[in-house]
Amino acid sequence: MGTRISGLASGMDVDTLVKDLMKAERMPVDKLFQKKKLIEFQRDDYREMNKHLKELDTFIFEGISRQSSFLKKTSTSSNEAVITGVANGQGGTQKVTFDSVSLATSRSWIGSEVTIPDTRESSKLSTLVHTLPEKVMLTLNKPSGEHTSLALLIDPEKESIASFMQKISQSELGVSAFYDESTKKVAMMSKETGQGFSLHTTDEKTEALFKKLGFSMTASELIGSVESKDGKDAAFSVNGLAMTRSSNVFSIGGLTVTLKNNTTTPVTVTTSNDTNSVFDTIVNFVERYNQTIDKVNKKIAEPRFRDFAPLTDEQRKGLSEKEAQQWDEKAKSGMLQRDSLLANGLATLRTNLYKTVQHSERDFQQLTSIGIQTTSNYLEKGKLVIDRDKLRQAIEKSPEAVMKLFTNNSTVDGEKGIAQVMRQTIATTIQQVEAKAGNVLRTNQQFVLGKQLNDMDSRMKAFTERLKEVESRYYKQFTAMEKAVQRSNQQSVYLSQQFSNGR
Incomplete structure (x- = not known):
């Protein structure tokens, strides 16, 4: 770049003039910058929705998709000072009576x-x-x-x-x-x-x-002295059958038993289905499902403020921190408004919840049969509501049928449990979103919005190089003008001197 003469001859603020001229020249770059920011906002919102869907999938996997969540048992002892029992979920409901208990030593x-x-x-x-x-x-x-x-x-x-x-x-x-x-x-x-x-x-x-x-x-x-004693196995009878065990803690018939004291009085340990635990598992699923679809529905219904384009660095300097924050909130709003990927995913999930799961008990093949259905309030957009009394009665009547409704594992569509079908829908939606918005492990070249970001970067880089040339040209033009003005001034001074000498 040649020597710049900034207004020495003309008295003009050349730097300010060039800066103002470049503002107009820079407008296309600013537009590209704003478009890039909008793509980044959209990418980030997609990834945030995927995060919620993955969390729901994990919650389903660790809850209603596991048979163990529905097979939990609870046990009570008629004399816990002598015997306690903990159901391990492997046996059914039962009553076990222990008699003539002698502890292992x-x-x-x-x-x-x-x-x-x-x-x-x-x-x-x-x-x-x-x-x-x-x-x-x-x-x-x-x-x-x-x-x-x-x-x-x-x-x-x-x-x-x-x-x-x-x-x-x-x-x-x-x-x-x-x-x-x-x-x-x-x-x-x-x-x-x-x-x-x-x-x-x-x-x-x-x-x-x-x-x-x-x-x-x-x-x-x-050997030791005469005070030394050999150990003894625990001896007892279970429902009249004599048994021995080397330890005072052992398992029998789906029950982990702890013997605490010797007794000749019968003690009964009763095992039953843990209705409360199963009830809580299903209620927690419904609450998490409602929370997730509420977040997604709010995102795809968010208003779009097209008059609030993302701020450039220059624009941000002219605003207070609070004003910039409020502007950013509106600029980021509505990036996924009426998004078809997420809307279709939610619609499929709702369909999953209406389906009939064909298994052994016909009375418990739909969510409605255990007291769960979608709300009649259309503004809540498919949230589930629970008839808690009906749900508890269903669990008490047939816990295995309720379990199959959620967990039935099959390759036949009509026989797949609700948890299996929902996880498939969530996985498909997540994959489709990742194809468009990627994830932290993907490079920009591996998803649609990433390719658009790369294209924006290339265009902005090319335009920035062109702006440098334009700015250089402006300075050259002003420098030429300054030199011309300087020559004119020099000639004017010379002529004035000549006229003064000729008097």
Whole structure:
């Protein structure tokens, strides 16, 4: 670019003149900028609607599309201080009576009194055994045939009886251990209940240590004193059938049972359908569906303010922050007004909700049969309303039929559950919207509005380059004018001087 002479000769504000001239020249670029912003607004609104649809799809998937949501059970015990039961959903409604309950107990190993020398170091293991093992080797054999082994590192000079017992308890051996200073005895107990646990040492030094801790041994098996007891399996009868279990917590007939106390008095655990949970699952679905279609309906009914084009940077400078915010709200409004993709998606969803699901029970093959229908108020545009009493009665009468209405899995259209059909419709709508507006993982070249944005960028770039040339031309023209004015001024001064000299 050549040298610019900005009004020195003519006295004109050339920079301002060029700036004003460029405003007119820049108008087509501003129009392109505004069109680009409108496309971006539309893209963002599409993606926001897709976000709501995906959230609805996830809600359906985690709720009414799962059979487990309809198979929940509740259980009550006639004496919860003795027995409690939690239904796991695998069994039907039932009454189970437990009688003659005897709890499972753990295997215990109790040593005889430990003879400790009367020294200041009396708590140290080294006072009991002159040559301590660096590793204590123990194995716990279980009734199941499994076993766990322990190789416990100890410091012979520092390890106390109490700290040694604590390390055993904290290990993965499966045994709790402690030293009682009042009785001077070591006590150990299997963490699991049941009959048939045994504890073994696997080297001579470990055996010698436990003998000093008051335990007798039989062929490397830890026996203990006469206070030691073998564990017992839980014993009880269920509806008259005698049973045993190694644990006080077990499953039977779709019920997870916890035995808490011995008893000779019968205790009944009753399992029934969890009507409240199923009811809440369906009500929550209806509420989420209504929230979603309300957001989409409001978006496609939003008014369009065509007189409020997106603000350019120059226009924004002339407004206050509040004025710019209000302008932006109107400029962004109505980007999806009467949008066919979303309107068709909602219409198909409404059709899905009217459909008949052909399954085993004819009385529960439509939503209306369980008390759910669309509102009669046309202004609410297809929202669902619930007859709560009718819904609860349907769940209590036939929970399996209500479940099939929503979850029936089939490749035949007329037999597909409402959840399956709705998820297919939502997936199709989301795919169509993404083809037009993309998502965060797609490049502009992979969706319709993105290609339009790329085209706008290319046109704006080309026009911007042209504007630079126009601006340069204006400055050249003004510079030429300034030079001409300067020459004219110089000639005028020369002539004036000549006339003055000729007097």
